[in-house]
Amino acid sequence: MMEFHLVSNGRMHLNEFSKIAGRVAPYVDFIHIREKHRSAQDITSAINKLKEESIPSENIIVNDRVDIASVEGVRGVQLAYHSIGIKEVRKHFPQFRIGKSVHSVMEAQEAETDGADYVLFGHIFSSNSKPGLMPKGVEALKDVVDATSIPVIAIGGITPQNVHEIRRTGAKGIAVMSGLLDAHDPYQMAQEYKKGWVI
Amino acid sequence: MMEFHLVSNGRMHLNEFSKIAGRVAPYVDFIHIREKHRSAQDITSAINKLKEESIPSENIIVNDRVDIASVEGVRGVQLAYHSIGIKEVRKHFPQFRIGKSVHSVMEAQEAETDGADYVLFGHIFSSNSKPGLMPKGVEALKDVVDATSIPVIAIGGITPQNVHEIRRTGAKGIAVMSGLLDAHDPYQMAQEYKKGWVI
Numbered sequence: 001m002m003e004f005h006l007v008s009n010g011r012m013h014l015n016e017f018s019k020i021a022g023r024v025a026p027y028v029d030f031i032h033i034r035e036k037h038r039s040a041q042d043i044t045s046a047i048n049k050l051k052e053e054s055i056p057s058e059n060i061i062v063n064d065r066v067d068i069a070s071v072e073g074v075r076g077v078q079l080a081y082h083s084i085g086i087k088e089v090r091k092h093f094p095q096f097r098i099g100k101s102v103h104s105v106m107e108a109q110e111a112e113t114d115g116a117d118y119v120l121f122g123h124i125f126s127s128n129s130k131p132g133l134m135p136k137g138v139e140a141l142k143d144v145v146d147a148t149s150i151p152v153i154a155i156g157g158i159t160p161q162n163v164h165e166i167r168r169t170g171a172k173g174i175a176v177m178s179g180l181l182d183a184h185d186p187y188q189m190a191q192e193y194k195k196g197w198v199i
Numbered sequence: 200m201m202e203f204h205l206v207s208n209g210r211m212h213l214n215e216f217s218k219i220a221g222r223v224a225p226y227v228d229f230i231h232i233r234e235k236h237r238s239a240q241d242i243t244s245a246i247n248k249l250k251e252e253s254i255p256s257e258n259i260i261v262n263d264r265v266d267i268a269s270v271e272g273v274r275g276v277q278l279a280y281h282s283i284g285i286k287e288v289r290k291h292f293p294q295f296r297i298g299k300s301v302h303s304v305m306e307a308q309e310a311e312t313d314g315a316d317y318v319l320f321g322h323i324f325s326s327n328s329k330p331g332l333m334p335k336g337v338e339a340l341k342d343v344v345d346a347t348s349i350p351v352i353a354i355g356g357i358t359p360q361n362v363h364e365i366r367r368t369g370a371k372g373i374a375v376m377s378g379l380l381d382a383h384d385p386y387q388m389a390q391e392y393k394k395g396w397v398i
Contacts, residue, residue, distance in 0.1 A: 040263065041282070044283065065266065067269070067291075093266075
């Protein structure tokens with residue numbers, strides 16, 4: 001079992017993103033709206049487009065904007081270091097599955113202590129989304145997996161060809177942006193990721 | 200009675216803003232944190248700085264970020280056209296005093312219908328915060344006041360010298376950014392606004 005997250009890239013038109021999300025939905029577990037520079041209205045509109053593509057609220061995660069996630073009744077929020085803290089979100093919005101984006105063992109342990117349901121760790125491999133930043137690599141991913149008892153989802157530069165390396169660390173799954181969003185055939189590519197995991 | 204709002208300008212260091220807010224607090228009714236480009240952590244930290252300056256949560260309003268307002272337990276939220284809608288906020292966060300920023304009679308009437316507690320209308324006079332944009336003028340302000348039955352707060356280029364023009368329209372009060380924030384002596388300037396209103 002590979003937990004499979006698709007994350008929006010903050011650049012693509014949200015109509016197009018929603019169409020791709022709708023296409024890969026049979027293979028994907030969670031769709032993240034991660035649009036740091038867009039307004040509440042735009043993010044709300046993106047969630048509604050996902051719903052029009054028959055993606056249930058249960059599978060939608062909103063980055064940072066806990067208020068929009070609450071009003072729209074989606075399943076989860078993904079928090080960054082600059083977001084509202086995990087404990088505060090848990091206390092005031094107990095309905096959410098809470099993910100925290102982390103970049104070290106220490107941050108991952110802190111997220112677990114604070115009550116995160118899972119962590120997103122990366123970026124693992126070099127990727128176009130993070131040019132110039134040193135990738136963490138699979139060894140660091142394994143360190144995070146070994147140091148925590150909550151699920152670890154890997155992000156950054158993951159392809160169908162290297163996804164088996166992620167599996168070997170004991171990570172619970174992967175999150176993908178350009179790997180699916182820039183694919184010629186996202187539906188087939190989603191299948192390739194699934195196949196790559198079990199090779 | 201003049202309802203007096205101080206609004207942060209999105210640029211000033213929030214330590215400095217909080218100090219000025221603390222100084223003018225005896226004359227001001229509401230302090231708005233309006234920091235569109237800052238993170239949830241930064242906005243939260245600004246609210247805490249205001250509290251350290253002995254400004255009660257009852258007098259603090261957060262722009263756009265309903266989640267932060269909720270977690271921090273402040274009095275109100277100020278919504279723009281790109282924010283979560285008034286009805287949704289009212290339904291999911293019934294505790295808030297809700298202000299809506301509007302730019303026309305039609306938007307003001309819509310805000311009233313949707314259940315806003317007040318509208319912020321502007322900008323009235325030419326101001327450094329909105330260079331190049333035509334000010335609405337006091338006639339337009341009077342049109343909004345006459346067309347709605349909720350309080351109208353005027354914003355934009357208001358000074359102790361022209362504040363009596365605002366009063367004459369029937370507006371409930373004023374919101375000020377640079378008028379107080381850039382003043383040599385904000386405390387005395389706050390008094391000048393109060394005096395100007397009743398002249």
